[in-house]
Amino acid sequence: MNKKRRLIKLLCYVTMLCMAPSIIGFFSRVDATFHTINESEPNDTYQTADTTFNDFDNFGTMSSASDVDWWKITFSSEGIANFWLGSIPSGCNYDLSVYNSAGTLIASSSKSSNSSEYAKVHVRTGYVYYAKVYVHSGSTYDSSDTYKMRIKNYDLGSANLFTFDYAFINTHPIAQLITPYLNNMGISSSNWQNKDVFFAYDKFPSSDIFLFAYHANKGVLQFNAPTSLTHLYAKNTALIPATEKEIDSYSSSALSDVKCALLIGCLTGGTSDSYGNLVDKTLSKGAFTAIGFNNSISLDDAELWTEKLFYYCESGYSVGQARALTHGWVYDNYSLFEDPDSITSLYTGSKSLYALNIGYN
Ligand SMILES: [Ca+2]
Numbered sequence: 001m002n003k004k005r006r007l008i009k010l011l012c013y014v015t016m017l018c019m020a021p022s023i024i025g026f027f028s029r030v031d032a033t034f035h036t037i038n039e040s041e042p043n044d045t046y047q048t049a050d051t052t053f054n055d056f057d058n059f060g061t062m063s064s065a066s067d068v069d070w071w072k073i074t075f076s077s078e079g080i081a082n083f084w085l086g087s088i089p090s091g092c093n094y095d096l097s098v099y100n101s102a103g104t105l106i107a108s109s110s111k112s113s114n115s116s117e118y119a120k121v122h123v124r125t126g127y128v129y130y131a132k133v134y135v136h137s138g139s140t141y142d143s144s145d146t147y148k149m150r151i152k153n154y155d156l157g158s159a160n161l162f163t164f165d166y167a168f169i170n171t172h173p174i175a176q177l178i179t180p181y182l183n184n185m186g187i188s189s190s191n192w193q194n195k196d197v198f199f200a201y202d203k204f205p206s207s208d209i210f211l212f213a214y215h216a217n218k219g220v221l222q223f224n225a226p227t228s229l230t231h232l233y234a235k236n237t238a239l240i241p242a243t244e245k246e247i248d249s250y251s252s253s254a255l256s257d258v259k260c261a262l263l264i265g266c267l268t269g270g271t272s273d274s275y276g277n278l279v280d281k282t283l284s285k286g287a288f289t290a291i292g293f294n295n296s297i298s299l300d301d302a303e304l305w306t307e308k309l310f311y312y313c314e315s316g317y318s319v320g321q322a323r324a325l326t327h328g329w330v331y332d333n334y335s336l337f338e339d340p341d342s343i344t345s346l347y348t349g350s351k352s353l354y355a356l357n358i359g360y361n
């Protein structure tokens, strides 16, 4: 080896020696580039919890049957956080619990064998939350194989619910009935009462859920504000006065944030030769799902049906699945309805499988 080569080799060696501790120290705990963190024992109490961050992959082992690994996180925005525990070693059974900053248990997940665990929590900005990983009582552990734990925060969704109280028809109760389910799904809802079409037209694009409940006909929704009567049509045609609005007028992807447009009214799923189809037009502007009714519906039937639909959505089913389950429920409870057939004949267009309930990691 000539002198120059030896010098280079020596420089490399010195450089490696100088860098090695920091590199090893860095990678063994937090790797910001790859968003991974390995546990640092002892972490058996919440006071000694390992700090983690939103959307990081966290790894640890259960080194004994009594090992407990605490992790802590603070969120920078309010939302729904999914706490997920997976990659549980084969033959082992670990569980997951979530605590708030006061040390109160707020969610837990305890599935059998090595099934992944998840818990969903409505989190606020600036508060510490704790995740606790532990061996299910009486179960096996693996001190050499890691589990993986992730925490991911999602924005709260928004629902704009348009209801009306006019001429002996009051649809406000529909909004009241579904609001608790929306809250549980991490969707904040606004019940807009007796608004005109211009207000609704502006709100539609920013709605995760857009719900209309009032008079309608094929291709048109009617908005009864205190001093005006306005309409939202599907198709833009010369027949429509300039003072009204059409879904057609939105840009091609204007409704791409809309996870579900629920058009509750008579014949909202039908196609008008003049005004088109509300469901199809909504989907063509980017909405994930839209539901319209093929027949006339009564207020009482609409209340029962809508509450059941959101009950299933909140239980974790997609809109399409929830719709099918609600359909079955209507048939099982035929006597509750004035006209069961009217609300089992729905038009959903082609995209009906999106989950309203925010997905897990
Ligand atoms: Ca551990």
Ligand SMILES: [Ca+2]
Binding pocket: 041, 042, 043, 044, 067, 068, 069, 070
């Ligand atoms: Ca531990």
Ligand SMILES: [Ca+2]
Binding pocket: 093, 094, 095, 109, 110, 111, 112, 113, 114, 115, 117, 136
């Ligand atoms: Ca388990």
